[in-house]
Amino acid sequence: MSNQPDNPWHLTLTRSRLFRFLLTNRYVQPAVHVIMVTLFAWAIWTAFTGPQNPDTNFGSVAFFSLWWSTVMLVSLVVLGRVWCYVCPMGAIVRFTQRFGLQRHFPMFTGPKATVFGISLSVLSITAITFLFARMPMYKLGMVFEPRLVGIYFLAFTALAVGVSLVFQRQAFCRYVCPASGVMSVTSKLSPVEIRQEESTGVQCATLEYQSDYLSTERRCVSCMKCTTEQPKADVGLRVRWPGAAAVRQKIALPDEALLVIVLWAVFPIDHVLGGRVAELIAMSEPWPSVLAYFVSVFAAIGAYSGATALGSRWSGLEWEPSFTRFAYAYLPFSIMYMLGNHVVTNLMTEGGALVNTFFAGLGVPLNLPEALASPSTVAAWEWFNATIWPWLGVLWGIALVWYSATQISDSPGQAIRAIAPHVLLVCLSTAWIIGVVTVPGFGGH
Ligand code: SF4
Ligand code: SF4
Structure with a gap:
């Protein structure tokens, strides 16, 4: 056809x-959903009842070590939003909404709020839910305590059920799911x-x-x-071309630009800045870590807005299109930073042990070696990850915004002036994050 x-x-x-x-x-996806919801329920159950060691607990390993860091990030960057096809939470949402009130959630095409000249809509809710969903994982230490992992996912399930009992058309997936906004921007790199x-x-x-x-x-x-x-x-x-979808967007959304900057803030920026700021806050834990996390977010949004304002003034391009389009300069490095420092390194050093724990939780004993790569391969990767890998992300991001800028500029000169502050910011911040340059009191990685 x-x-x-x-x-x-x-x-x-x-x-x-x-x-x-x-x-x-029509029967294939429901069958997949039955399997995934069963697996999801089993992971929550074992988070409560299994060994309270995050490295050997099936729920902890399934949710964080294998699902969030590995399956989600890798599949998003390679294949886009395919995870939603198998997602157990999406299955629960679709099942629950049949019995709900079927109210309309406000559509993003409706009235928008203008914040500092940027038209934001309900889509920005996913930036907020992502921020608040990620914060307890690392700042309140939930990833290190399997029982808390169980509570965390039960709470999200309750939220998904609650939203679906009121609103129709998978409103939870579109406007609340913390992964949804992340997927909508990272899938553009696929x-x-x-x-x-x-x-x-x-x-x-x-x-x-x-x-x-x-x-x-x-x-x-x-x-x-x-x-x-x-x-x-x-x-x-x-x-x-990887990232072509970010350049050729027919309806570019400021909400998605905000999400990109939030990812830049909580992935690389907070890893370096958060620790330093937390040391300066004289309060009992977990407040220094929590406050530092939000300082990182405001610092990233402030730095990005400042670079956008400079570029906009210098080039004469309008503020909102500049804000909306040039955030993608920071996305490839942010994602590659997470992949390089967490996913690839973890899989190399303890991938076998994680797979063993996962299958043991399903009653299938495996005996893979703990590390999937030799020490010399790990050392070679760590060198590559500390030197060339981050700059590939920076170059990728600069290429994306260069093509974006040429589409909304009258001349190459205007495009260069529009993106120059972003090129400077992404290069300097990356050099600081990976430790090539240091700022007194706020050194690099
Ligand atoms: S969300 Fe819309 S476009 Fe996507 S599979 Fe469902 S009907 Fe099709
Ligand atoms: S939007 Fe979120 S909850 Fe919905 S199917 Fe996708 S990942 Fe699952």
Whole structure:
């Protein structure tokens, strides 16, 4: 049914019977959801009842070591929002909302609040939920106590059920889920997009953008309504330049720019600044860590806004489009910092032990060696991660904002003036974060 021109960068997945079945059969996703919700419930149960050591507790390992840091970040950067297809929380939301009040959540296309000249909408709620969801993990030490991990996920489940009992159309997924906003921006870095090849005429279950076709690039929650109701419409895999989706956004949203800066704040900035600021606050724990976390957020937003104001004044480009488009300068480095310092290093040094714990929790004993890489490979990675890897992220981010700037500027000179403060800020802050330059009292990594 595809009218897609032959394109070497495009693969029609549904030409394969297996993929057509997986993507368009209405019973496949519910079956996956039953498995995932069972696994989710088991992880919460074992968080309470298993050994209270985060390295050997199934719930802790499943939620934090394997799911959040590894599966989420890697799948997002490689494949976009595919996690929503299997997400147990999404399954709970869809089941619960059938029995709810079915009220409308305010749509993002409705009235917007203007904050410092930036039009923000309800989409910014996900920036706030992400901030408050991440804070207790590390600042209140929840990741280190399996019982608290169980309480944490039970609390989120209660919130998801509560929102779904009032609002319709997966409002929790669109506006509250802390992962949703993160996914909507990080998926723009992915080198592939999974999407139906034409409009299907099926009204999107979420009403986002009045869209009527699946696309992992947008704020789609992978409910598969549009594929299962039009099983003959082809679904394809499009290959694109990593980050092209951030450059070519038809509807660029300031809310998403804010989210990018929040990610920059809580991933690399807080890792360095948070510790230093906490040492300066003479209060009992956990207040110094909690306050330092929010100092990092305000410092990042302030620095970004300052660079945007400078670039806007110097180039003559408007403030809001500049704020909206140039945040992506900071995203690749932020994500690569997390991948480099946590995901890759953890998998190399203790990936086998984590997989052993996960499968032991399912009753399948494995005996993988604790480390998945030799000490010399780990040492080589650590050198690469401390030297070249961060700068690849910086270059990637600069390339993204350069192309963005050329689209909204009249000349290359104007584009250079618009992004120059951001280039300076991302380079200097990265040099400080990785310890190439030090600030007295606020040294690098
Ligand atoms: S938006 Fe959040 S809760 Fe909803 S399906 Fe995706 S990850 Fe799950
Ligand atoms: S109907 Fe289609 S485009 Fe809309 S959320 Fe569901 S899968 Fe995504």
